[in-house]
Amino acid sequence: MEKDIITQLIKRDFLGLEKFIDEFGTDIIKCIRSILNHPKEKIYHKETENEVFYRIWQKIATYDAKKSSLKTWTMTITRNICLDKKRQIIREQQIIPTEQLPETLLEEDYFEKEQFLDLLNCLNGEDQLIFLRYYYYQDSPKEIAKDLAMDTSQIYNRLSRGRQKLKQSIQQ
Known part of the structure; x- marks a missing residue:
């Protein structure tokens, strides 16, 4: 066929x-x-x-x-x-990715994503957006930097510092 x-x-x-x-x-x-x-x-x-x-x-x-x-x-x-x-x-x-969560998810998936978003609350709004675009939507740092009018190195720095903040938040 x-x-x-x-x-x-x-x-x-x-x-x-x-x-x-x-x-x-x-x-x-x-x-x-x-x-x-x-x-x-x-x-x-x-x-x-x-x-x-x-x-x-x-x-x-x-x-x-x-x-x-x-x-x-x-x-x-x-x-x-x-x-x-x-x-x-x-x-x-200019949709903020946190609005992207589907309304009809399986409960477990929904709670996993809720926990992820709760975890990101320790970051400021712009860092949350960078994290979601990089890790959730898999945009490249170059694309994110272009859209946010930043240098690519700034995106890498914010991702690095954000990971450190998340790690500290989890350990508390």
């Missing part, structure tokens, strides 16, 4: 795209909804979904069955597009 879909997609046959959507569409939508989970991000779901299908349509020739399954390859592309979109939305709308 996968080989047939891949062959049709490489030939630019829209029937192959329909089969691909039937096969992987639900998983792609679930991934998008799990990453773009803030209420303000819901309006970007369809746009992101279209971007995923377009990227797959463009890049299918680079798919290598020896390296991964089509599903894994697809979900990797989906995840990367979603994370890029999330970063873009945060930058454009």
Whole structure:
């Protein structure tokens, strides 16, 4: 089935795209909804979904069955597009990442994230933002520095001092 879909997609046959959507569409939508989970991000779901299908349509020739399954390859592309979109939305709308917590989490996950956020309370607001962007959203120090109009070295210093504060906070 996968080989047939891949062959049709490489030939630019829209029937192959329909089969691909039937096969992987639900998983792609679930991934998008799990990453773009803030209420303000819901309006970007369809746009992101279209971007995923377009990227797959463009890049299918680079798919290598020896390296991964089509599903894994697809979900990797989906995840990367979603994370890029999330970063873009945060930058454009100046969303503070603490607002990003999903409202419908499993209780254990919710409490783990609550504890993490409580732990960050020992830091000032700007340091909290730097920590969340670096550790939670995995933005690079260079990206964070650019968005906050700081030097990259300042970001590294704040991360280092923040880790020390967190360590002291845990030991108390």
